[in-house]
Amino acid sequence: MHELKIAEELIGIITEVAKSENLKKVTKVNIQFGKMIMIVPDVFRFVFEGGVKGTVAKSAKLNLEILPVKFACNKCKEETEIDDLLFVCPYCGSNDLDLTQGRETIIESIEGEKC
């Protein structure tokens, strides 16, 4: 249930920004999570909806994008996107890789109405 903690932090950021930007209502929240974070979207929506009750974001729509895993090969320098979680370079077979995408927990933006 790391979804819970991530949702809490997210709601904290949303309410802070909404306050400083004088929003009376947050209508949409745009977030991106890397696949490696293993968020279960339905669970995340559920805890998010529970957490925003009574806040400025109570009717906000959650736009959640899951980013695929990408890595760069340290041997042949090629970058690869994978959807199985097979961490082997398809070009040269090396397993000396650096993850370049897939671990994000990003809040891109929020949408809303000014006071």
Place this chain on the structure above:
Amino acid sequence: MEIKIMKNVLDRNKNKANEVRNLLKEKNVLMVNMISSPGAGKTTLLEKTLENLKDKFRIGVIEGDITTDRDAQRLKGHGVPIVVINTEGGCHLDSHSISKVLPEFDLENMDVIFVENVGNLVCPSHFDLGETFKLALVSTTEGDDKPIKYPMLFREAKIILLNKIDLIEYTNFNKASFHVDLNNVNGKVPLMEISCTRNIGMDKWYNWISKQISSK
């Protein structure tokens, strides 16, 4: 209207973790974040490791436990400082709770702090504590499919210990397929087969961890 934020949702945890990491570096203390499923053998590994290394190094322990201090009680006889963090239902430790208890250790006179995280293979691997590295412990009784199911942990760990090797013949744990899966997820990480209770492979572990502590 749209307001751009572009921020890591876990920034607060990350920033605090970096603070912890800097402090430990300044004090020259190694911190090991131990992650496994419930019952894989983290506390048993700590018991044996304390027994073996406490005369050689100045060791501290942080016990992450949901509600009790049972694990800390088991380690008490060794005379090393132990601090319990109760997560009150939380399924993982975070950097704020670590930062809060660090002042309870005499960091000037400490070589290594072992952190037993809450038993869970998913959540702890997403929260940086400021540790020097993560240790993943799996046991033969939980099945051989863990690397594929929990790739984040197996990619992030600096060492993997396969415990309860003494029980392997009573299980359907397939070592070959475990190796294949682990190799696919992380072909670079060292793997050691051990039995904490039967003392199999433990010397190799003591040597490895001693080297990490000495060369910090």
